Amino acid sequence: MDFFRIYADRCHHGKEEDILFRELVKKPLSTEERNVLAELVDEHVQGRALVHAIYEANLTVARCENPASTETLLPLLRRLIEVLPGAH
Numbered sequence: 001m002d003f004f005r006i007y008a009d010r011c012h013h014g015k016e017e018d019i020l021f022r023e024l025v026k027k028p029l030s031t032e033e034r035n036v037l038a039e040l041v042d043e044h045v046q047g048r049a050l051v052h053a054i055y056e057a058n059l060t061v062a063r064c065e066n067p068a069s070t071e072t073l074l075p076l077l078r079r080l081i082e083v084l085p086g087a088h
């Protein structure tokens with residue numbers, strides 16, 4: 001989870017959002033290009049929410065606070081596999 005939280009979210013996605021996406025919106029993009037950019041931004045938002053949910057569920061499982069937390073964690077991990085390029 002540290003890899004996703006620190007590298008993917010902060011470094012990689014952070015640079016895309018703070019540099020690439022910010023500059024792209026200033027460009028004269030076609031409707032199709034703007035749609036692709038919007039999809040990329042949305043994927044970042046969804047990915048960050050998913051990583052956060054996995055992180056929180058994992059903490060709950062690790063603390064043994066709720067035995068049912070594993071039932072929450074496993075579907076989130078499966079979803080992460082689905083959204084990772086080339087993971088399936």
